[in-house]
Amino acid sequence: MISISSIREYMFCPHKFYLRHSLGDRDEENVFLSKRMKRLRIDVYDLIQRNIRGLKAEMSLDDIKNNLKRTIKEVLESSLNILKEDYNILQEEIDRIKMDIVNEVCFKIDILSLKSLKAMQSLESDGHKIAEMFFPTSMYNYLMRDLNLEIIGSCDKIEIVDGRYYPINIKVFNPPIAGVWDSDAIELVANAILIEQEFDSEVFVGFIDYSKICERRPVIMDSKLRKGLFKVLHEMKEIIDGDIISETKFDSKKCGSCSYQELCYMNDENQSINAFY
Numbered sequence: 001m002i003s004i005s006s007i008r009e010y011m012f013c014p015h016k017f018y019l020r021h022s023l024g025d026r027d028e029e030n031v032f033l034s035k036r037m038k039r040l041r042i043d044v045y046d047l048i049q050r051n052i053r054g055l056k057a058e059m060s061l062d063d064i065k066n067n068l069k070r071t072i073k074e075v076l077e078s079s080l081n082i083l084k085e086d087y088n089i090l091q092e093e094i095d096r097i098k099m100d101i102v103n104e105v106c107f108k109i110d111i112l113s114l115k116s117l118k119a120m121q122s123l124e125s126d127g128h129k130i131a132e133m134f135f136p137t138s139m140y141n142y143l144m145r146d147l148n149l150e151i152i153g154s155c156d157k158i159e160i161v162d163g164r165y166y167p168i169n170i171k172v173f174n175p176p177i178a179g180v181w182d183s184d185a186i187e188l189v190a191n192a193i194l195i196e197q198e199f200d201s202e203v204f205v206g207f208i209d210y211s212k213i214c215e216r217r218p219v220i221m222d223s224k225l226r227k228g229l230f231k232v233l234h235e236m237k238e239i240i241d242g243d244i245i246s247e248t249k250f251d252s253k254k255c256g257s258c259s260y261q262e263l264c265y266m267n268d269e270n271q272s273i274n275a276f277y
Helices: 005-012 014-023 028-052 061-068 072-087 091-123 127-134 182-199 223-240 261-266 269-276
Strands: 137-146 151-161 164-171 205-210 215-220
Touching: 005 014, 005 182, 005 223, 014 223, 014 261, 028 061, 028 072, 028 091, 028 127, 028 137, 028 151, 028 164, 061 091, 072 091, 091 127, 137 182, 151 182, 164 182, 182 205, 182 215, 182 223
Parallel strands: 164 205
Antiparallel strands: 137 151, 151 164, 205 215
């Protein structure tokens, strides 16, 4: 079975996918840490969602902001302390992670506070009513598999609106100037196909939430994107089955922090020369 999360790795660097499959995962701890960080962000956003239900129509903008921030600091510090102990992370790295999340959360709360104030004034309703408008019924980290395609994975979030299912993937890095990254789109359509099988409901559109800029970007699940997924899966299966060995292409931005870089250099003399210069 191919993990949906490995699709991004393959599209980022097919040779790294090949080496990891052949030699084992050198980044296992980093992968688990990344998943824990994503889970922490989801927990914080879920807490904001719960806090919005306690808003009152007569609240000022500052009151709304303070209410949306309730208990977030405590949850964040507690979770980061656990991460520090589990992964022996240096305090300066914990401080950096905390600052990144705090900046994201403050940005999100500033936007949501303004939206909440306007919505409560316009609808003459409290936070419980507008929470239903802002946050549809959702499932988080829902694990699915397709035995025919031989893929397995969990969708970060599935929103359900009027009986339709919408896959949402949450990304913590910067988006392109317009649209979404190709690997994000391919990963999302894989989730859409799993949702269609799991819930017997066609998926026409999904979304990528780029949390750094608090922006949601749509992805249409058209035939071109689905064919792109099937092509990527075919190429990945060829590597897994040993039918092909992916080519090594040096890229200073990609290779600099890769845990397999010395193996690429040993196996490609020309690339070693390129890397030197």
